[in-house]
Amino acid sequence: xxxxxxxxxxxxxxxxxxxxxxxxxxxxxxxxxxxxxxxxxxxxxxxxxxxxxxxxxxxxxxxxxxxxxxxxxxxxxxxxxxxxxxxxxxxxxxxxxxxxxxxxxxxxxxxxxxxxxxxxxxxxxxxxxxxxxxxxxxxxxxxxxxxxxxxxxxxxxxxxxxxxxxxxxxxxxxxxxxxxxxxxxxxxxxxxxxxxxxxxxxxxxxxxxxxxxxxxxxxxxxxxxxxxxxxxxxxxxxxxxxxxxxxxxxxxxxxxxxxxxxxxxxxxxxxxxxxxxxxxxxxxxxxxxxxxxxxxxxxxxxxxxxxxxxxxxxxxxx
Amino acid sequence: xxxxxxxxxxxxxxxxxxxxxxxxxxxxxxxxxxxxxxxxxxxxxxxxxxxxxxxxxxxxxxxxxxxxxxxxxxxxxxxxxxxxxxxxxxxxxxxxxxxxxxxxxxxxxxxxxxxxxxxxxxxxxxxxxxxxxxxxxxxxxxxxxxxxxxxxxxxxxxxxxxxxxxxxxxxxxxxxxxxxxxxxxxxxxxxxxxxxxxxxxxxxxxxxxxxxxxxxxxxxxxxxxxxxxxxxxxxxxxxxxxxxxxxxxxxxxxxxxxxxxxxxxxxxxxxxxxx
Numbered sequence: 348x349x350x351x352x353x354x355x356x357x358x359x360x361x362x363x364x365x366x367x368x369x370x371x372x373x374x375x376x377x378x379x380x381x382x383x384x385x386x387x388x389x390x391x392x393x394x395x396x397x398x399x400x401x402x403x404x405x406x407x408x409x410x411x412x413x414x415x416x417x418x419x420x421x422x423x424x425x426x427x428x429x430x431x432x433x434x435x436x437x438x439x440x441x442x443x444x445x446x447x448x449x450x451x452x453x454x455x456x457x458x459x460x461x462x463x464x465x466x467x468x469x470x471x472x473x474x475x476x477x478x479x480x481x482x483x484x485x486x487x488x489x490x491x492x493x494x495x496x497x498x499x500x501x502x503x504x505x506x507x508x509x510x511x512x513x514x515x516x517x518x519x520x521x522x523x524x525x526x527x528x529x530x531x532x533x534x535x536x537x538x539x540x541x542x543x544x545x546x547x548x549x550x551x552x553x554x555x556x557x558x559x560x561x562x563x564x565x566x567x568x569x570x571x572x573x574x575x576x577x578x579x580x581x582x583x584x585x586x587x588x589x590x591x592x593x594x595x596x597x598x599x600x601x602x603x604x605x606x607x608x609x610x611x612x613x614x615x616x617x618x619x620x621x622x623x624x625x626x627x628x629x630x631x632x633x634x635x636x637x638x639x640x641x642x643x644x645x646x647x648x649x650x651x652x653x654x655x656x657x658x659x660x661x662x663x664x665x
Numbered sequence: 666x667x668x669x670x671x672x673x674x675x676x677x678x679x680x681x682x683x684x685x686x687x688x689x690x691x692x693x694x695x696x697x698x699x700x701x702x703x704x705x706x707x708x709x710x711x712x713x714x715x716x717x718x719x720x721x722x723x724x725x726x727x728x729x730x731x732x733x734x735x736x737x738x739x740x741x742x743x744x745x746x747x748x749x750x751x752x753x754x755x756x757x758x759x760x761x762x763x764x765x766x767x768x769x770x771x772x773x774x775x776x777x778x779x780x781x782x783x784x785x786x787x788x789x790x791x792x793x794x795x796x797x798x799x800x801x802x803x804x805x806x807x808x809x810x811x812x813x814x815x816x817x818x819x820x821x822x823x824x825x826x827x828x829x830x831x832x833x834x835x836x837x838x839x840x841x842x843x844x845x846x847x848x849x850x851x852x853x854x855x856x857x858x859x860x861x862x863x864x865x866x867x868x869x870x871x872x873x874x875x876x877x878x879x880x881x882x883x884x885x886x887x888x889x890x891x892x893x894x895x896x897x898x899x900x901x902x903x904x905x906x907x908x909x910x911x912x913x914x915x916x917x918x919x920x921x922x923x924x925x926x927x928x929x930x931x932x933x934x935x936x937x938x939x940x
Contacts, residue, residue, distance in 0.1 A: 555774035
């Protein structure tokens with residue numbers, strides 16, 4: 348009778364306010380990541396480059412030149428401190444390069460297998476398996492390297508050649524980081540490889556190609572830009588990887604390119620120093636930010652290059 | 666009495682003599698009792714067709730009639746389709762290609778294919794044409810260069826691209842890309858060329874060039890062409906086969922199919938009454 352709903356302007360008004368609230372909340376979600384990035388950059392800069400207030404920033408005490416070219420990393424307060432990033436850079440790059448040597452062939456091979464060779468049922472099994480590999484915590488990989496790969500695989504091999512392998516070494520760290528990023532390369536590469544038009548494959552088969560010819564001469568070249576971008580993204584991940592390399596690579600900051608030795612990486616140093624007890628405004632504490640901003644610059648550069656390659660080499664299919 | 670006046674049939678392109686006596690040509694392809702299935706769904710029913718060598722056979726029929734499927738059985742391209750199978754016999758130059766022992770890689774070099782959509786690889790023009798020979802193991806640069814030149818000449822593309830062989834094939838126009846695909850097919854030195862609506866995506870001028878090219882090529886190659894364009898079928902072919910609902914309704918000399926077909930369905934189709 349009287350419950351007949353009358354068209355209510357008020358409720359419409361509320362629903363419009365609702366809409367606005369939802370929109371604002373969603374905007375905040377989107378803004379969160381941008382704001383976080385901005386905050387991180389701000390913290391890095393105010394500690395590394397220019398510190399307003401009583402603190403003195405890292406680069407106000409150590410010159411950029413000394414930091415970038417110094418061969419010794421000895422992050423202690425006082426006269427004995429040496430702040431050359433080269434040793435940490437060596438550790439990081441060695442791990443990332445070894446990781447790439449492992450993950451590029453393995454990841455690309457897996458991607459080609461899944462998209463060109465595997466029966467649908469096999470692919471349904473393989474993809475989740477790779478995702479499980481990607482889901483293992485990196486600290487587990489670190490112990491896997493330290494307690495299995497080094498003593499049970501690398502040690503026997505290198506002792507055959509009478510080469511001295513240290514307990515902590517960048518080789519084992521690089522190998523596990525390589526295993527960690529393999530699913531990333533495999534999954535990203537498989538996506539771009541599968542987006543190569545079927546007509547291109549058929550044309551190649553019609554010219555008397557084997558499966559392998561089609562894969563390596565037509566499909567991979569056609570997907571090359573995406574594959575390269577995947578490689579770079581994986582490299583960038585390897586550069587930023589922390590836990591596994593801290594555990595398996597050791598804590599010695601020495602400028603060496605010998606993968607059989609331990610070498611501290613940039614991330615490894617940051618973990619180590621953050622848990623130390625040096626004073627908040629001491630130079631040893633500030634050096635964390637200097638290393639952090641260098642790491643950030645490296646990964647950002649790689650990501651920008653990968654984006655550029657994607658645009659530069661993208662083939663256009665009608 | 667002929668159903669249609671022969672005057673309504675367009676003249677053939679140069680090189681295609683529709684009055685040619687095909688019985689003198691030996692068979693390049695003989696399909697016998699071919700049934701084809703996608704899963705449970707049967708799309709070809711007991712198809713038997715003989716293709717004389719060094720001639721053009723056109724496969725016509727409405728969409729979904731099985732003409733493309735039939736074409737793709739001739740180089741076992743349908744092997745790539747999961748869950749499809751084929752029963753019957755196809756002799757290519759006397760050899761049954763349905764035999765599991767047949768190496769499809771070698772078969773496809775012998776029986777080339779040009780697709781509806783031009784599919785240049787994202788490589789240079791030169792590398793596109795040299796693809797087949799390279800896959801077959803040819804590495805000698807000057808042999809490849811000669812081959813690329815002769816194939817591009819045969820496909821009437823040489824004059825347009827000779828100065829830019831190293832540029833990307835993706836930059837060519839649609840008609841040029843299709844002629845490049847023909848050149849690429851010729852480079853594997855096939856005896857038989859299958860064409861799946863090779864001109865249906867092209868403008869009239871490019872279509873014209875492809876048709877003239879077919880007229881030139883049929884002196885040396887056996888060509889089987891699928892087309893939905895009746896005029897094209899009558900211009901370029903010696904023999905025409907009409908498919909309807911997976912059945913090969915009628916095969917005969919092109920002039921006969923277009924002027925005096927034996928079957929009512931064929932007549933209705935070629936006169937445009939359906940399809």
